[in-house]
Amino acid sequence: MDKTDQPRRQRGQRTDLQFTVSEPVELMGFLIAQLPHKNRNNIKSLLSNKQILINGKVYTQFNHPLIPGQEVTVLGNRAPETTQYRGLTILYEDSDLIVINKQAGLLSMATNKEKIRTAYSILSDYIKKENPKNRLFIIHRLDRETSGVMMFAKSEKVQRLMQESWNDTTKQRTYIALVEGVPKPKRGTVASYLRESKALIVYSSQNPDYGQLAITNYAVQKSTSDYALLELELETGRKNQIRVHMQDIGHPIVGDTKYGAQTNPIGRLGLHAEVLSFEHPISGKLMQFSAPVPKSFLSMMKVQE
Known part of the structure; x- marks a missing residue:
């Protein structure tokens, strides 16, 4: 069969x-x-x-x-028990990496305004309890209002290995987005060149000289007359890539006033990093982690069913 x-x-x-x-x-x-x-x-x-x-x-x-x-x-074994902290859950940890499910509202790293309660500071305190000399290094970031899977390195070497080979060793980056309206066609690819202004706003252009190439594949999973739930696969990992590309096709992410949203029905940015798959920088094994889609996203699809 x-x-x-x-x-x-x-x-x-x-x-x-x-x-x-x-x-x-x-x-x-x-x-x-x-x-x-x-x-x-x-x-x-x-x-x-x-x-x-x-x-x-x-x-x-x-x-x-x-x-x-x-x-x-x-899978031969059940998924290991996760460790939960306020704002994040540890999905996996070994001597080289920590993988977490970050909640919306928690910064990845410190800014001028917020220096204490960040994913970095919570995990840094966590690993220093085992050994005060332990250090933490960020590999990639999620926006404050974006939830989902992200990871940190426990050494500068692992951070460098992951960042330098990111496009080759990252096998899957799947996001779920709740957007305004329903894209047509229901499946497509958005490609443009992105550049960030001094005001920290990312602009999109079809001019190759304008910025860095960004490619986002999207597919409508569910929809109502007003909103759609999209699955997005990233071919590149540029800052604000999904948010800008959804604005480009006229269907901004709910709650994203920075990039054109008119509504905020779930009280947060409707973007979630669902799946991250990559080759382990030391062992070479294929690693895969997922974070469940927030219930608030799914509930919006039931409003008109």
Whole structure:
């Protein structure tokens, strides 16, 4: 029925399994066929424990439709327990990296106005409890009002390795955006050259001499007559890239008055970093982390259903 790949990588003592879908089928039926040693209850436990990934994203719905070419991964172990702080949750930590889910409203790093309560300061205090000599280095940033996955390095070496090879080693950066109106077509690519002014506003141009190339792929996931939920894949990582590109196509992100929004129905910027996948700078292993889409985003899609 379907082609089975070799076990993908080791997590502890249990091996992850990866399968390629060859024909349309629901997720439960696919898993029953691929895992004959497990019954329906075993498979439901795998789903509820977030051990089933489709193209790297966790799915828990047993009747989710699969299409040919998708990769289904069965994780050998349950996701580790996360550590929570006010404003952020630690998703992963090793001797080189810390990966977090940052809440909206928390700065990534200090500014002239806010020097104490930032993601950097919270994590810096956290690692210094183990050893006062421990240091933290930022790899990439999220805007204050953007939530989701971001990571820090525990050494200058790891920070440099990640930043210098960012485009090559970062395999997936998926964002979810709640925008005003519904883009047409419902799937597309926005490409332009971005430059930041002295007033810290990013401007977009089609002139290659104007700034740095930025490419954003978008797809409408759900919509009402007034709003749409988009999934966005970044090919580049420029400052304010998604916010500017959504303004470019006439569908600014809700709450983003800086880049053209007229409404703020959820009381925050409607942008969330959902998935980050990258090659570990030291081990070379493929790492993948996700942060659930905020409920306020999803609730906007139910208003007119």
